Amino acid sequence: MKRDIQSFLLYLFGFLLLWEWLRPVEQLTKTNHIEMFIIFILLSFAVTFLRLRWIWRTILKLWFILFSLNQFHYQDGFFQLGWLSSLFGELTNNFGMIFAQNWAGLTNVFRTLLFFILLWLMVYLVRYWLLNRKRIFIFFFMTLIYITVLDTFTLYSANVAIVRTVIEGFAVMGMLTYFRILAKENVTSDSLITRKWMRPLVLMIVFSVIVGIISPKFAPIWPDPVPFLKAAADKGGEDKAGTGVGKVGYGADDSQLGGPFIGDDSVVFQSEAVEKNYWKVETKDHYTGKGWIPSGSTLLRFGGDEVIPVFPIHSRVETRDESAALHHFMDYTHLIYPAGIQRVQFERSYDLEMDSTKEKIIILGFDSTPIAPDSYTVQFKVPKYKASDLRQTSVVDLEQINTDFIRKYTQLPENLPERIKELAETITAGETNWFDKAKAVERHFSSSVFTYDQTNVAVPGENDDYVDQFLFETKIGYCDNFSTSMAVLLRSIGIPTRWVKGYTGGEFLKYSDDERQRPIYEVTNNNAHSWVEVYFPNQGWVPFEPTKGFTNNVSVDFTNEDGTPAAAETTAPVTPVPKKDLEENSSKSKESDTSFTFNGIWLSIITFLDQHWKWILLSFVMAGGAVGIMYRIRGKWIPYLYLVQFRLKKKDENIGKAYLVLLGQLERYGLKRKEDQTLRNYARYIDTFFASREMSKLTDRYEQYLYHQKLPEGSWMESRELWENLIKKTIA
Structure with a gap:
């Protein structure tokens, strides 16, 4: 029992x-x-x-x-x-x-x-x-x-x-x-x-x-690695919940923004166009305090050859017609398109389904299931705005803008900190129209107090507002932080704004082989981006770029009809800076900075592991195999180490340690001593096996040392030859 x-x-x-x-x-x-x-x-x-x-x-x-x-x-x-x-x-x-x-x-x-x-x-x-x-x-x-x-x-x-x-x-x-x-x-x-x-x-x-x-516990020295390793879930996957941390790339869920990410050079698509464009995927209109969600969903289905029913550019805006060919490298079933899109042409006949709230367009195959085409061509209009027209809106005109529309695109959480609105009013003080207010907020983020960073980015706590944390506490972030903050600031002073997701223009790759010789740009996950669109009743949705280091390709004419400047500010379209370039510039600036961050080291380690994990795994397997083989044959090579070790020792007391080493080596050799066997009996057994008297002689010296703790001077030099001979016999 x-x-x-x-x-x-x-x-x-x-x-x-x-x-x-x-x-x-x-x-x-x-x-x-x-x-x-x-x-x-x-x-x-x-x-x-x-x-x-x-x-x-x-x-x-x-x-x-x-x-x-x-x-x-x-x-x-x-x-x-x-x-x-x-x-x-x-x-x-x-x-x-x-x-x-x-x-x-x-x-x-x-x-x-x-x-x-x-x-x-x-x-x-x-x-x-x-x-x-x-x-x-x-x-x-x-x-x-x-x-x-x-x-x-x-x-x-x-x-x-x-x-x-x-x-x-x-x-x-x-x-x-x-x-x-x-x-x-x-x-x-x-x-x-x-x-x-x-x-x-x-x-x-x-x-x-x-x-x-x-017992008291020390705070962790290294940053929490979970946000970095969650990149393995790949934020680039459409069906995975976006958490604001992970690999850079397009993700469908933006309800929880914040946290760091690591770069990803995976190619999303290549565009053949006259110039670089910002490429849209969807917009979000409801800010929760932690991120963005759509306020509703209304699906519109139409043929692929029909005019895309996105919110149009106002007829007063001067435009020119352009087209671009996109060649996809990822199986995305949504349309990637520029602002002002008119039509899309596929190699086959597909239907389209658009969520009118998000303006996200899904491509449908013959059985009405989403499909990912390899390529398509988009036709779109490129607007050229006039500052004089944009400055005409200064207050909400309910005859031009629907009340529900204003409520939808100026929505903010009830618990939004009051200091956000106070900051927006301070930034826009002295400006009388929506355009100049929007430009003032956009310029605010170019201040030196804000830092573009993809790694040292906070995740808002349970009681933190995402925008409030960025504006007043961390001031460190990437496009999501900058764009969301601009949208919330403008909404707080009553200007309709929405949040836009997509990609910047990418990197120049080569010129096309046809007679048009148009430039081809390569867009990777590193080019995933978010920005802001502000609504003007007489112009439509106009893009703004608050993220530090980025400039969109929106053309605004700051001259009056008589050719005189409309304002002191004159700008020209600048080639957008993708995230990859910005990372390089950011890393260069960090090299000149003497500050040391564990986050940067951790990110470098994770990036290296992400890029070379196969070779690392193979190296570990080979190293493990080598260690296993060395362990199995340890009886062949360890004795050589012992020979070198004890050959350099001169003191007579070394016989004690050397004798125990010999017993261990004999056991590895297969001559194991029984539990109740005396050293003299074991020595005779060894001598019988090797047909010698060396083990008995060495045992006599060891017992003399063991019981008397004293040996005649020079005994180890005489005994070492016996010991070495026995060790060598176990190697043969």
Whole structure:
């Protein structure tokens, strides 16, 4: 019965340690029904503890696995055996995919089965370590590493898990040590001995845990790596929730802005056009205090050859017709288009569906499902605005602008800090019209107090407003920070504004091969960008560029009809600066700055790992293989190190350490000393094996040193030859 109680306690702690491996799985992966896997582990330990015959243990586990597969993946009842034929067919197909190395093609049913098999093996290993070897330190240590790595590099919080694991690990290791001592000393366990051992063990664990909890903790030196590693989720994916952190690129979810990102040179498309253009994807109109969401959705469907029903440029604005050809390299099903788009031409006949709120246009195939064409041509109008016309709007004219329209595009959260509006009024003081106010706000962000940075960017806390934090606290950010802040500032003083997402013009690649010789620009994820559009009743939506270091290609004529300047400010379109260039300029300026940031070092490390992970993985595999081989043949090369080490030693006392080294080498060679064997008997055994008297002579010298702690002067020099001869015999 005592044996069963001991086994029960060991199994219990083994189960708890293995459970710690499953706790993060449901949070960090798409694995559901995690409770079934926990029950399977419990069942596996239970049938082993009850000492059922192996055949019954196997039947019970297989039954549970089949039952779980049926519950997870099949509609038929468990006893309706028709689903088994489907299961076996699926398993056959998956084994074929394994042989074909098509790992991505493995089905969820097969992945679930593999997970059960993995847990089965883990339970067996834990049982073997606990009952046979009575050692669990390696598994306990790996469990701690597992949960601490997840706590550091993922969203999983292991604060409580670490405490649980320490308690479980110390308890089971203490029990195993107790059982090993009993077995080694051939002592019969009784309740008194058990209490004498367990009481200090419990007190030690409780004391260690309490001290660890109440002790002061140093603040982390390195920045939190989670925002950087979340780049693996790739913000460039349309279907993934945007969190404001990750890799640079287009993402559909902007409800939570903020945080750093890393660069991405992946090519999105190439454009063949007369000049660089800002390329739109969608707009957002509702600011939440943390980011942007659309206020609603109204879908319009129309033919690909029809005029695109986006908000038009006002008829009073002078325009010229242009076209551009886009060649896609990513499977985006949305249209990427310039402002003023009129029509789009595809190689095939596609329909289009536009969300009129976001002006996001989806391309539909023949079966009305979204499709990603390789290329298309857009026809659009390029406006040339006049400052004199833009300055005509100074107040809201309800005859020109609908009340609902004003409410929609001046919306702000009720809890928006009042100091944002006060700042907007201060910036625009003295300006009498919307255009000059917008330009004043745009110029405000070119001040030296604001810094463009993609890494040292804050994530707003639960009680922080995204814009308020940027304007008054951090003043460090990238396009999302600048554009959102300008939109909110203008809205706070009643000017209709919306937030726009898309891409800057990209990098010049080459000239086209046709007779037109038009420049071709390459647009990557690094060119993903956001900016602002301000509404003027007599002009339409006009783009503004508040992000420091960027300039859009909007043409504004600042002269009057008689040719005199309309204002002191005269500007000409400037080639937009993409994010990649800005990163390079920013890095150059940082090189000249003597300030040191851990964020920059961390970003460099993550970027290097992201770009070279295959070679790094291969290097680790090769290094691991080399270490494994060296460990396996350690008996061949370690003796040479010992020979060099002791050849340089002169003191007679070295015989003690050298003799122990020799015993270890003989054991590696295969001449293991028995537990109850004396040194003299063992020395005779070695001499018989090697047909010599060297081991006995060396043992006499060692025992003389061991018992008298003194040797005649020069004894080590005489003994070293015996020692070296024996070492060399183990190498041959």
